[in-house]
Amino acid sequence: MGWPPPTVDELRARLGSTLFRRVAGPSGEENRARIHGTPGPRWFGADSPIRAVHGDASMFAGGLAALLVQSLHPLAMAAVSAHSGFRGDPWGRLQRTSTFLAVTTFGTAEDARHAVERVRAVHERVRGRTPDGRAYHAADPHLLGWVHVAEVDCFLRAHRRYGAHPLDPAGYDGYVADAARIAEELGVERPPRSVDELAERMDAYRAELRSTPACRETARYASMRSASSSTLRGGRSTPSSSAIRAASAT
DSSP states (O other): OOSSOOOHHHHHHHHHHHHHHHHHOTTHHHHHHHHHHSOSOBSSOTTOHHHHHHTSTTHHHHHHHHHHHHTTSHHHHHHHHHHSSTTTOHHHHHHHHHHHHHHHHHSBHHHHHHHHHHHHHHHHHOEEEOTTSOEEETTOHHHHHHHHHHHHHHHHHHHHHHOSSOOOHHHHHHHHHHHHHHHHHHTOSSOOOSHHHHHHHHHHTGGGOOOOHHHHHHHHHHHHHHGGGHHHHTTOOOHHHHHHHHHHOO
C-alpha cells in the first residue's frame, strides 16, 4: 500500500467498483448506460420505491441472502442446480439476475417485456426430477412464488438495515407492490402486495423448506466467497451470514 494510505472514501469507491464489476459482469458499465439511457416509457417512475431499493448498494447483501434462502426449497434448488449453470458459473448466473433486475426496474417498458419473455421461455424448458424422484418445472407458479417472495424479503430486509435512505413502512409496502408487477409478468399468481402479506406468504412456505446437499453446497460456496468481506462488516451479523447459518443447519 502506498503512502499516504487511501482514505475511507477512496477505499469505499474502490470496493464499490469491484463489487459492481463482479455482480454486473464485464459489460456492466455498457449495460447500465444502455438501460438508463434508452428513451421510452418505464414500468416504474423515478420516485418509485422499487427504484430506491434496487438502486441501493444494500442489494449486494440482499442478493447473496436471497440466493441462500431460495436454496432452502428442494424443488427450486434442483432446478437452479441442474439447469441454470450455477455449479459451473455461479457468478454468471448472478450477473444475469442482476441484469434482469436492472432492466425491469430501470429500463424501458419494451426492454422489460423482452427480458421477461426470455426468462419465461427458459423457465418453460426447465423440467426434471429431484434425487428422491419428485418432478419439478421452473414455470410452476408455486415455485416461482417462492423464488419471488424469498428474493423480495431479502432485498427489503437488507435495504431496511443497510440502505443509505431507508423507507418508511408505507414505502416498503410500496416496494412489495412494485415488485408484484414484475412477479405477475413472470407468472407468479397473486403475489403479495404489502409487507404483512409478504411475511404471511414466506411463512406459508416454511413447511416445504429443508437443508439438502445442494443447499449446503450453495452455502459453503457463498460463505467462502463472502469471507474476504468480513472485515468490512465489523463482526456484525448480516442477512447473508444469518442465511448461511440457516442453510447450513442439518
